[in-house]
Amino acid sequence: MFRIRFALASLLMLFLPSLPLYSQQPKESTMTQQQAAGPFDVKITPLDPAFTFDENPYTRFSIDKQFHGDLEATSKGEMLAAGSPAKGSGGYVAIERVSGSLHGRTGTFVLQHNATMEHGSYELNVIVVPESGTGQLTGLSGTMQIIIAPGGKHSYNFSYILPAAN
Numbered sequence: 001m002f003r004i005r006f007a008l009a010s011l012l013m014l015f016l017p018s019l020p021l022y023s024q025q026p027k028e029s030t031m032t033q034q035q036a037a038g039p040f041d042v043k044i045t046p047l048d049p050a051f052t053f054d055e056n057p058y059t060r061f062s063i064d065k066q067f068h069g070d071l072e073a074t075s076k077g078e079m080l081a082a083g084s085p086a087k088g089s090g091g092y093v094a095i096e097r098v099s100g101s102l103h104g105r106t107g108t109f110v111l112q113h114n115a116t117m118e119h120g121s122y123e124l125n126v127i128v129v130p131e132s133g134t135g136q137l138t139g140l141s142g143t144m145q146i147i148i149a150p151g152g153k154h155s156y157n158f159s160y161i162l163p164a165a166n
Contacts, residue, residue: 038069073100
């Protein structure tokens with residue numbers, strides 16, 4: 001029993017500095033909130049789901065996007081969706097890898113979507129997956145708003161923070 005407690009205490013002391021709750025001096029930040037906006041084209045293609053159900057079925061799709069404007073990029077991803085379209089209710093989750101240029105800085109990052117709709121009223125959350133930025137987009141964080149205009153045209157508003165270029 002003593003050995004187990006000693007091992008746990010040793011592990012705790014070893015990893016404590018890397019835990020978010022560990023008290024460290026705050027780093028001075030020169031990062032500011034930035035905005036990017038523009039249109040995008042999206043192609044959604046049905047895929048075979050990994051599992052099928054008679055009740056509460058869900059569908060799987062591939063996502064292929066072309067971003068324009070402040071974000072000149074392409075993305076590829078997958079989406080899972082379920083719900084009752086006839087009642088105007090449902091939900092989806094998606095992951096997409098974005099590759100391109102954001103205000104002239106190149107690299108890749110990953111967006112994570114989650115959305116729910118209840119009787120036609122919806123909530124959508126699209127965030128940059130933490131630590132997913134590469135190249136000149138390393139350190140990127142932010143949220144993206146997706147706008148679908150009458151007629152189906154898509155656009156985005158991207159609110160983000162990115163460390164200063166070296």
